[in-house]
Amino acid sequence: MARGQWHTLLAGMGFGIVWMGSQAVLPAVIGRAIDRGVAAQDTGELVRWSGILLAIGLVQAASGIMRHRFAVTNWLTAAYRTVQLIGRQVVRLGGTLPRKVSTGEVVAIGTTDLASIGQVMDVSARFAGAVFSFVLVAVILLQTSVPLGLVVLLGVPLLMLLIGPLLAPLQRRSAAQRALMGGLANTASDIVAGLRVLRGVGGEAVFLDRYRRESQETRRAGVAVARLQSVLDALQVFLPGVFVVIVVWIGARYAVSGRISPGELVAFYGYAAFLMMPLRTATEYANKLIRGRVAARRVCAVLALEPELRDVPDPAPSPPRGSELYDVRSGLRVRPGVMTAVVADDPDQVAHLADRLGLFAAEPDDDVRLGGVPLTRLDPTEVRRRIVVSDTGSTLFSGRLRDRLDVAGASDERVLAALRTASAEDVLDALDGGLDGEVAERGRSFSGGQRQRLVLARVLAADPEILVLVDPTSAVDAHTEARIAGSLRGHRVGRTTLVATTSPLVLDAVDEVAFMQAGRVVATGSHHELLAGDPGYRRVVVREAEPEGPLPAGRGETEAAR
Amino acid sequence: MRQVLPVAGTRAVRAYAVSIARNHPRMLWTALSLHALAALAALAAPRLIGELVEAVETGTTVGHVDDVMLLLAGFLLVQTVLTRQARYVSQSLGEEVLAELREDFVDSTLALPVGVVESAGSGDLLTRTSRDVDQLGWSVRWALPEWTIAVVTAVLTFAGALSVGWWVALPCLLGVPPLVLGLRWYLARAKDGYLRENASYSQISATLTETTEGARTVESLGLAGERVAALDRDCADSYVAERYTLRLRTVFFPSVEIGYLLPTVATLLFGGWLYTRGQVSLGEVTAATLYVQMLIDPVDRIVSILDELQVGAASLARLLGVGQVPDDRVATGAVPQGEKLDARDVVFSYVEGRPVLHGIDLSVGVGERIAMVGPSGAGKSTLGRLLAGIHPPDGGSVTVGGVGLTELPLDDLRGHVALVTQEHHVFVGTLRENLALAAPPGAGDDAIWSALAAVDADAWARALPRRLDEVVGSGGRALTAAQAQQVALARLVLADPHTLVLDEATSLIDPRAARHLERSLAAVLEGRTVVAIAHRLFSAHDADRVAVVEDGLVTEFGTHDELVAAGGSYAALWHSWNGDPSPLST
Secondary structure (H helix, E strand, C coil), X not given: CCHHHHHHHHHHHHHHHHHHHHHHHHHHHHHHHHHHHHHCCCHHHHHHHHHHHHXXXXXXXXXXXXXXXXXXXXXXXXXXXXXHHXXXXXXXXHHHHHHHCCHHHHHHHHHHHHHHHHHHHHHHHHHHHHHHHHHHHHHHHHHHCHHHHHHHHHHHHHHHHHHHHHHHHHHHHHHHHHHHHHHHHHHHHHHHHCHHHHHHXXXXXHHXXXXXXXXXXXXXXXXXXXXXXXXXXXXXXXXXXXXXXXHHHHHHHHHHCCCCCHHHHHHHHHHHHXXXXXXXXXXXXXXXXXXXXHHHHHHHHHHCXXXXXXXXXXXXXXXXXXXXEEECCCCEEECCCCEXXXXXXXXXXXXXXXXXXXXXXXXXXXXXXXXXXXHHHCCHHHHHHHEEEECCXXXXXXXXXXXXXXXXXXXXXXXXXXXXXXXXHHHHHHCCCHHXXXXXXXXXXXXXXXXXXXXXXXXXXXXXXXXXXXXXXXXXXXXXHHHHHHHHHHHCCCCEXXXXXXXXXXXXXXXXXXXXXXXXXXXXXXXXXXXXXXXXXXXXXXXXXXXXXXXXXXXXXXXCCC | CCCCCCCCXXXXXXXXXXXXXXXXXXXXXXXXXXXXXXXXXXXXXXXXXXXXXXXXXXXXXXXXXXXXXXXXXXXXXXXXXXXXXXXXXXXXXXXXXXXXXXXXXXXXXXXXXXXXXXXXXXXXXXXXXXXXXXXXHHHHHHHHHHHHHHHHHHHHHHHHHHHHCHHHHHHHHHHHHHHHHHHHHHHHHHHHHHHHHHHHHHHHHHHHHHHHHCHHHHHHHCCHHHHHHHHHHHHHHHHHHHHHHHHHHHHHHHHHHHHHHHHHHHHHHHHHHHHHCCCCCHHHHHHHHHHHHHHHHHHHHHHHXXXXXXXXXXXXXXXXXXXXXXXXXXXCCXXXXXXXXXXXXXXXXXXXXXXXXEEEEEEECCCCEEEEECCCCCCHHHHHHHHCCCCCCCEEEEEECCEEHHHCCHHHHHHHEEEECCCCXXXXXXHHHHHHCCCCCCCCHHHHHHHHHHCCCHHHHHHCCCHHXXXXXXXXXXXXXXXXXXXXXXXXXXXXXXXXXXXXXXXXCCHHHHHHHHHHHHHHHCCCEEEEECCCHHHHHCCCEEEEEECCEEEEEEXXXXXXXXXXXXXXXXXXXXCCCCCCCC
């Protein structure tokens, strides 16, 4: 990763060096100005050194901002490149992804890991500057006075080490506080997510009490952190202070004995204060490098995954259009050009069947055949092009509605016709901007029923040769379902469609129904034939056959219809 | 129909901040004075070093140097102790104020009117709960104390510089114009710039999340190229936002740096000039230069934390806004006579000028089962909400026992009517806590067990390792959708309203569990008046009467048999559902 952006990294380091370097020499310049200008009462020298001070200050400001600009560029380049790599890997893995990594892991890459990797790139420029300025100051100091120089050069790292032992318990307490804060945030989200329930049936006081309790616990953990943090803060005053006292003390004794000038004394004071900065940068670099490596390892783990569905080395020729889709295992035949429905007594079987028909099963098998050729022998891209499966887990993506519905580069008319068939025109009307309206993330601004109809419209607009729909109307009301059922067959005329459903409204509107029991097709025929002839089918499809209905008659005004 | 939660105005935010400060007078003043004392102790160093330089220049003894340095060490010790105390007190204060803020926020959230809760959607509220509370936490815990300390330090350091001589103020003034101009320019743009930048990262994360979650959809529809393009587009947007804030900083940082540099240079020049004229001593020039340099750090913190505070204030405004939602019900104290639910000539709109209901009359008999059917968007759910007292009608009336539903206090209303929706949230906590929230005060475990038994959930509840003490909800034991729904139903048994409004209560359940649940639901409905917004026709046919809602009006109302006989839109639907060989007409 770093190799790809070496020139900006290098430029950033260069400016980092100039920036910290100019900061490092500032004390020396001030010292000279006091010595040669003020103390010597030489106005020319004073103006000259003040001018140099101003110039170095300007160089520092300019190199500082340039360093920052390169640091941000490095950060962004690394972050965006990571996002793009991960995004490409996610779409490459496709259906394999959910089986290999949790969504949370990928999302974590998009948020925290991204920042960690970017920060390494950012801090690298400053680290270069820190190393350089430390060496620079060391040289200046040793030239002035060897013992004093050694005190500064050895003392500063020693001080940083002294703070070390305090950091471990502080990090422990901070981690404890962060965990409590996370828990508190979860409680708050839980309350908001269940607010309808709480406002509906009560319990607000209980939850407020619980939140208060956790909030106070978090506060106490925060105070425990403060107890240590304040010591650390005070040490950051004390340790450099002690150091300054030592340096100035020795320096002052040298000055009294005439070994150094008063201006050099002021400069020493400045160096001692300045050196804290490069050292802090060094510790920061170490920390971020560790975190960045962990993040990079996580990213690499995801990038190393391989899709389960490999390209077939020598794919069989694609069967001609209008070939029959046949599943040996269940005995299901999906005849070309008509609309078939499959009804199963066990919804799991339907889900599994859809997975296999769409080449999404964890372990692909040779039992599903298109025109006699197992799907696994065909080029996967070709299978995807010809057979499209839309199940209840289909995601509606965010963006402009037109772009989200029109996945195959269809015309507006085709999209509108699909929306009409899916009875989703009301969604279009209600959306600001119609087809140009924005869909929220995962279609969250729509109700479940609206989302389902839009997802249906999307596959209808894609217009594949073979379309497999799993429970396409499970979340819409009976009126709308009836409308969809009425127009679906007309929309798909001449193409092959398989609908998995138990809704009589839809079953009534298809060409052929296959009834599946325990994973095998046991009967085929029209909805009415099966209703009349197969009691098992009737039990699955018409629920009134059950002894108990959902609304037991209240006062016995109505009898069962049949 | 999405209602946006308000954001508090500047004045309300300021008033709230003042009231918080007034609530903790002792800690606040202790913290401030400790910081002031610590800053004062720090001011000794430049003075003493200046004196030292002067003494060295004029000739002095090692003994004097030792004395001065001992004094310096003493001040350092005092400063250290004071700093530790000051930091501790101010950080504790920050934690306390933050706890108060978030608790107030959750308090107002829990008091939000039900109508707002139902229609605002949880997105905005969730953002406020997570992001704004986080942002405010950062501001209160870190930015505010740091800023306050910086201000105290800067003021005292400046005073220290002035104590060297009035002349020091002049070079310092030179730094003000670039600082103030740069800051004003920057702050006017920074907040929006950084908000946009944050939003762009949320967008990247959102796109990555939905692509990951929909990875299968991406594969089956061949959306890979489009998804990659979307992500690239998000990165490009984010880059634009980043470029903007980078440009802001490119102007701002150097102008601030110059604001720091000018006073240092000017102090040297001016001080040197005064020294040549014999008006100041060398020690004074040194001390003044060091003071001016010392000023840089606190001033820099004041300047750089300001935009952080700005963002914190914006978060606070959003959190306080939740408390500003007016209540939509006025309790009149009227007591309902009987349990009869009546809607008369009800008119309602979410958005002015776009009525959803245009004059609905519906009279529900005590103990009656009514099913509401109709196409999406006809107003069924809205009518359901009005019947449950969630929203007051714009025109007409919805009454129980002759009293308007929104004239009842919420606690009383819950005893009369409850709305049951598809949502079945399981709270993080024990199973007992999940149920007890709906129980009348003082109800014991017996009541909870019998409610669970009523909904046929006692078997699995007893099988839990810790029974009622089992922790459920996100992070705890995961309940199946059906179990979650049973918990929701058991809550209803405990709340015991005489009338229930069911809004597609079982529609999103796994079909495998539906039948089992229908039995649970039937138990809850036993002995109550029920208005069910029917999703599946089989639930309509068992109702006492069926109301067909179309375009905000009740177009058909009668028993199932009457409506089937009448041959209207319900009859057509029924025949089709039931597999009768009659043509489908809708």
